Amino acid sequence: MTVSDLKNQISNLIKIQEFDYQIYSLSAKKADKPQEIKxxxxxxxxxxxxxxxxxxxxxxxxxxxxxxxxxxxxxxxxxxxxxxxxxxxxxxxxxxxxxxxxxxxxxxxxxxxxxxxxxxxxxxxxxxxxxxxxxxxxxxxxxxxxxxxxxxxxxxxxxxxxxxxxxxRKQIIPEIDPKIFQEYERILSSREGLAIVPVEHNSCGGCHMLVPPQVINLIKMYSHIITCEVCNRILYIRE
Ligand SMILES: [Zn+2]
The missing domain is CATH 1.10.287.1490 (Helix Hairpins)
Incomplete structure (x- = not known):
């Protein structure tokens, strides 16, 4: 996969993540409703x-x-x-x-x-x-x-x-490489609806642990998908 291909993949993951996070939050809200009625x-x-x-x-x-x-x-x-x-x-x-x-x-x-x-x-x-x-x-x-x-x-x-x-979200799925999508969904289901997060102030946007400089360099290289060493979420850097 070329640098621009991977950049493209990550940008699609960011797009689908926006929908998926809303889906996750709304589903959690819905799951509370029977208790509210009770x-x-x-x-x-x-x-x-x-x-x-x-x-x-x-x-x-x-x-x-x-x-x-x-x-x-x-x-x-x-x-x-x-x-x-x-x-x-x-x-x-x-x-x-x-x-x-x-x-x-x-x-x-x-x-x-x-x-x-x-x-x-x-x-x-x-x-x-x-x-x-x-x-x-x-x-x-x-x-x-x-x-x-x-x-x-x-x-x-x-x-x-x-x-x-x-x-x-379904409209974005065909744009994503099936292997990457499979990995994304696996993380999504085990990490509270957040599978891909930005690095902010040198920390993971999911678990807030420090991301080492060499990992940040790897992300910038776009040679392959880089995940957080602590929470395993996919990391990206905002352009
Ligand atoms: Zn993390």
């Missing part, structure tokens, strides 16, 4: 926790009320039974004792009734909280869905750009 969805799920808690409380109140209602029915049944026995008693003392028992049972019943009333008030309060939480969540859901849509459309934009870049 983060949004997790944050939204977390906002539902309060509602879940309130609904649990509401069910617990209903369950406790059912128990109290059963208790009240049993209490009423007991009072009925005692009242029925009242007039079959023989002594005045027995009569008074049973009357006291009935009064005590009625007092217990009032306490249970009071508890049931309170539980209705509590249920109303929770219901109001659930309603307002639902309204809040509807708003949150709207925001979440919009954010998700934005991320999805940015993925689509990236895809469109990638198709364009791929088309542009």
């Amino acid at each position: 983060r949004l969805s997790d944050a939204f799920e977390l906002k539902k926790q309060n509602l879940v808690l309130l609904e649990k409380q509401s069910l617990e109140i209903q369950k406790q009320r059912k128990e109290k209602e059963l208790e009240l029915a049993a209490n009423a049944e007991g009072i009925k039974k005692l009242s029925g026995q009242l007039f079959s008693l023989k002594t005045n003392k027995e009569f008074q004792t049973m009357q006291q028992q009935i009064a005590d049972a009625k007092a217990d019943g009032s306490v249970i009734e009071e508890r049931i009333l309170v539980s209705f008030e509590e249920a109303d309060k929770i219901k109001a909280q659930i309603d307002s939480e639902n309204i809040k969540l509807k708003e949150e859901e709207k925001i979440y869905l919009q954010q998700k849509k934005d991320v999805e459309s940015s993925v689509k934009e990236i895809d469109d750009q990638l198709v364009q870049l791929e088309t542009q």
Whole structure:
């Protein structure tokens, strides 16, 4: 390969590298998007926790009320039974004792009734909280869905750009010697999307390690492709 051939090859590699670096960066950006959506969805799920808690409380109140209602029915049944026995008693003392028992049972019943009333008030309060939480969540859901849509459309934009870049890079490939191109692609895939880098201030533009003067001289000779001794990227010097 003549000096001008190699110069030409390197200039084509620089051209294709510009596209490939954009492709690499955009692909990395795209690869982050599913996680971004997951983060949004997790944050939204977390906002539902309060509602879940309130609904649990509401069910617990209903369950406790059912128990109290059963208790009240049993209490009423007991009072009925005692009242029925009242007039079959023989002594005045027995009569008074049973009357006291009935009064005590009625007092217990009032306490249970009071508890049931309170539980209705509590249920109303929770219901109001659930309603307002639902309204809040509807708003949150709207925001979440919009954010998700934005991320999805940015993925689509990236895809469109990638198709364009791929088309542009394909046009350069026939201009590059197949062996050199193979080497370039090998480095590209193992070196974060950068296969050919300029020497700047006597350092490699990829790994920033010093490039020895004799290597710089070799690059200037254009007799063959020179790579960085540290990161193996192809080196060139800006004209
Ligand atoms: Zn290097």
